[in-house]
Amino acid sequence: MVKGFQPSRRTALVTVAAALTACGGGSSGDADPPAAVGQVINSTLKSTSNGNTYPIQVYLPQTYATGTTLLPVIYATEGDAQFGGPNRSRFEVFKEVMQRQGTQAILVGIGGTAWRGSDFLMPGAAKYLDFIVKELAPTIERDYRADPKRRALSGLSHGGYFVVAALILEARAGVPPSFSYYLATEGSVGEHTSPAGVLAFEKQIDGKPLPTTLFLAGASGGNHPLIGIPLYNQMASQNLPGLVLLKAEYNTSHVGADLPAFEEALKRFLP
Template sequence: MQARFASAVRSLFLWCMVLTLAACGGGGGSEGVPPGEPVGRVETFTIASARNGATYEISVYLPASYATGTRTYPVIYAVEGDARHGYFNASDTRFDAFARVMQRRGTQAILVGIGGVYRRNTDFLLPGAERYHAFIVQELVARIQSQYRVDPSRRALTGLSHGGYFVLAALALEATAGTIRFSHFLSTEASTGGGDAGVDTLEQRLAQAGRPVPTTLFLAGGSQGTTNGSLVLSLYGRLRAANYAGMTVEHMGFAASHVGTDVPAFEEALGRYFP
């Protein structure tokens, strides 16, 4: 009963966001949803992980077409889905902002927002990232695939800052294991990860994997104020030079702040990979 009530509340909230955009033209440079445009649905549930003992609130955005057809959909997994960075307004979470962009663009994909922002310094950085990654690919992905019509061959992972570092860590972990679970890794304003578990450690793991890495890595960096843009650009250059078999590496810089890069980078990724 509580789960259904929470789902209804989130759906109503998303509907209100869409109406607000349609009335005022949106925020942060985004346009509103045309009047009469069908609105997607948001569902929520919690999942307790056997991998690290944490419990996560999960939010799922389904495009309007999901309810009327039988097709399968790509899935985009967004870590730190409950982070409130003031995207379009102070109340928006990362999940809310991304769902709004997908709604406006008419993106035919499912968005999965993973809560747990309070665990970012544990889950996103090594060694905790190994257990968090296991939770996502072994528990959460299995739940999503059993509950929704998804295309397992089109699965993306997106993160910002420490979350962007986690996306890189996930790529390195999967390359080392020899099983790539995501077709697209979307890393925005990735942090160094800090200490001995920095970006160089992830590059070493990639180099030592010694096998093809059939996936696409999209690196995004900002340039206004204090950002990780130079780090991201340098990493891009090194990964391109390494020329890992099967891996496509792309980069784009944005005239935006550290957090301000997140939404435009996500929208750019949608246009490239999920038009």
């Protein structure tokens, strides 16, 4: 059950959110990883949009080698962020979840966590979005059996803010959403100085068609009550034709919400 936002807790939550908005990766999961299944391909891609060269990891499920159908693609920002211990990354943990659940999809881990402070926030977010949509996605769809009509975008903290910003930027420009599913976990206030700034940023798209799904997830003790829930409530009250809006809250930490949110997203969208 989602807990209501309590105004009396606002000051305390602002303090907590300020400490959390710049968090990187991590996880408390200690489970042994599953046996390696499928294939991982490592490469790099230099962006003409912002000049950065990004490490790219692509996970292909075991059935990819013998299949013929197009598969959905999950684009995970901060794929190289440490997650759950030394030599384990957000990409690795997400890959293992997909293996356990038998998810028939391609996972693309976008490295470059060192640039999160500029890539995920405005004005750099616009160029980073161009990189993903106009450079990375076409490359993936050229080189693999990737379905351009079934794309998902995932981000945590500043990355969660970027996922929301990506949706807003395209809607504001009158461009159809580039992704079928947007998973924003524990979104930060981004470059804004308060949650009110995030709400004002989103308010610009009231009345715009949004034929996509936005999943706002987070931790009961993290940014979600302060940022995610007010954003959900505002968007639910607006005229946004075609938008499927979902929310989920977990009794965990800021970073700890990332894994259950991803697991739930897979079950809901790519069973």
